[in-house]
Amino acid sequence: MTDRPTVLVTGGAGYIGSHACRALTAAGYQPVVYDNLSTGHRGFVAGPLITGDLLDGAALARAFADYKVAAVMHFAAASLVGESMTDPQKYYFNNVQGTLSLLQAMRNADCRRIVFSSTGAVYGNADSKELPEDFPCAPINPYGASKWMIERMLADYRAAYGFGAFCLRYFNASGADAAGGIGELRDNETHLIPRAMMALQGHADFALFGDDYDTPDGTAIRDYIHVTDLAAAHLAALKLLEEGHSGGSFNLGSGTGFSVREILTAIRQETGREVPHTVKPRRAGDPTYLVADPSAARKVLNFVPRHSDLSTVIRSAWDWHQKAHPFKSR
Numbered sequence: 001m002t003d004r005p006t007v008l009v010t011g012g013a014g015y016i017g018s019h020a021c022r023a024l025t026a027a028g029y030q031p032v033v034y035d036n037l038s039t040g041h042r043g044f045v046a047g048p049l050i051t052g053d054l055l056d057g058a059a060l061a062r063a064f065a066d067y068k069v070a071a072v073m074h075f076a077a078a079s080l081v082g083e084s085m086t087d088p089q090k091y092y093f094n095n096v097q098g099t100l101s102l103l104q105a106m107r108n109a110d111c112r113r114i115v116f117s118s119t120g121a122v123y124g125n126a127d128s129k130e131l132p133e134d135f136p137c138a139p140i141n142p143y144g145a146s147k148w149m150i151e152r153m154l155a156d157y158r159a160a161y162g163f164g165a166f167c168l169r170y171f172n173a174s175g176a177d178a179a180g181g182i183g184e185l186r187d188n189e190t191h192l193i194p195r196a197m198m199a200l201q202g203h204a205d206f207a208l209f210g211d212d213y214d215t216p217d218g219t220a221i222r223d224y225i226h227v228t229d230l231a232a233a234h235l236a237a238l239k240l241l242e243e244g245h246s247g248g249s250f251n252l253g254s255g256t257g258f259s260v261r262e263i264l265t266a267i268r269q270e271t272g273r274e275v276p277h278t279v280k281p282r283r284a285g286d287p288t289y290l291v292a293d294p295s296a297a298r299k300v301l302n303f304v305p306r307h308s309d310l311s312t313v314i315r316s317a318w319d320w321h322q323k324a325h326p327f328k329s330r
Contacts, residue, residue, distance in 0.1 A: 004030040006067045007238065008111075010054060010102065011075030013040025016117065016173055016227055018182045020073055021046065023231035029238075032067050034060070035076065044182045054098035057105065064109035071113035071238055072106060074099065077147075080190055081121065084143035085284045095146035096153075103157060112163045113241040114154070115234050120171040120223070120251065120290050122148040130293040133169070133249050141285030151249055164247050166237035170230055171223035171253040171292050175313040176320035178228070183320030192260060193224075193314065196267055196275045197321035206275055208260055210282030215289065219260035223253040223291040226307035226316070236301040250301060253292025254308040263310075270314045 007024055011017040012033030017040070021031040025046065033045050036053040048067075052059035054076055063069075077095045078084070084091045099116075106112065121144030122137045139145040154165040174193050176183030184194040189204065199206035211218040233252050241247065258266070264275050297303035307313070 004028055005070040006030045006032055007071050007073055008032050008034055008063060008067070008069045009073045009075065010034045011040065011077065011117070012073075013037060013042065013045050013049070014075060015182075015184050015186075016230055017073070017075035018044035019177060019227045019231040020075070020234045022177065022182075023228075023235045024073075027235055031073075032063070032069070034063055039186055041185065054094070054101050057101050060101060060105035061108065064105055064111065069109065069111050071115070071241060072102070072111065073115045073117075073234055073238070074102060075117040077117065079143060080188070081141050081143050081285045082190065082283050084141050084146075088142035091142045091146045092149075095143075096149050099150045099153065103153070106163075107161060112161065113238070114163065114165045115237045115241070116150060116154060116165060116167045118147045118151055118167040118169045118249065119144060120169050120253065120292060122151065122169060123287075123290065125287045126289065129289075130255060130291050131251065132293040133251055133296055140287060143285075154247075158246055164241040164245060166241065166247040167249040168230075168233060168237060169249060169251050169292075171225055171251070171290060173227050173230055174224045175226040175228065175307065175316040178316060184227075184317065192222075192263055193267075193317050194321065196264065196277075197317055199275050199277065200267075200271060200273050201321065206277040207280045208264075208277050209280050209286065211279050212282070213288045215259055217259050217261045220286060221257040221259045221289045221291065223255065223257050224263075224308065224310065224313055225253050225292075225305060226313050228307045229303075229305040232306075233297065233301055233303045236303060240301070248300075250297040250303075251292040251294050252297055252303065253294050254305050255292055255294050257289065257291035258310060266310050266314055267318075270311060271318055
């Protein structure tokens with residue numbers, strides 16, 4: 001046990017959760033990771049690890065009983081857009097019901113502070129504009145819908161039970177820790193930048209899904225935010241909850257969009273190598289344009305991305321992938 005405030009980090013063995021744990025430790029907190037290791041990695045965990053599933057209410061109750069948990073950071077979720085289109089039950093069951101189980105355990109333990117990992121996918125097809133938080137949420141895939149349902153749940157928990165809850169809608173998490181110990185690594189990797197890195201290394205093929213979007217070069221446009229910046233924003237949200245802030249929903253992004261082809265060009269410029277790729281039809285559930293207006297987070301969370309310029313994102317990712325493969329730690 002420790003005198004440092006304890007934060008239960010669900011999904012803390014995963015990509016974003018593990019970076020958040022390092023930010024918590026550096027800021028004087030004690031992160032306790034709760035993860036079923038279905039996609040996370042033991043090697044990413046520095047500190048206590050509870051191997052458990054969110055749907056296991058008894059295991060959650062023991063976690064809260066064994067540690068004096070001051071707050072929760074909630075990253076655990078099924079998160080593949082394409083898979084959510086073909087297996088929606090998995091997403092509603094794991095994400096929505098799993099969060100309900102977590103919230104019940106929090107209420108039983110009288111722990112009422114939570115920072116939730118949401119997503120820009122709650123907006124759905126949003127045309128060509130930078131999205132403020134009051135843009136109507138209309139998710140077009142079950143992954144985004146499950147996250148939107150959880151945001152609604154947390155709003156109700158704030159009103160009825162006095163929870164403090166931040167919902168942080170991040171866009172495309174990217175990059176890797178500067179120290180090189182953790183990065184983006186999944187058995188079934190679908191994200192653009194790590195998939196391209198793996199193609200450069202000969203570990204995977206790379207497909208560009210759709211070159212007929214209504215964009216200048218025909219490929220989809222996204223907002224890329226460095227994972228270290230995301231971790232800093234979660235820490236800022238936690239500190240506001242400690243000061244009595246009730247929370248709310250905030251975008252975390254750079255505010256700048258890049259097309260798939262622009263990302264491939266940037267990778268070539270950074271690595272000196274061309275990503276071998278094929279062009280395939282669009283994937284179901286992928287919007288044309290998804291870019292954040294991060295001004296509210298800048299005002300409330302003092303969120304200023306410091307590592308999210310494209311060259312830093314790609315350089316850190318490339319450094320990590322050159323060290324990481326093959327990487328087996330589960």
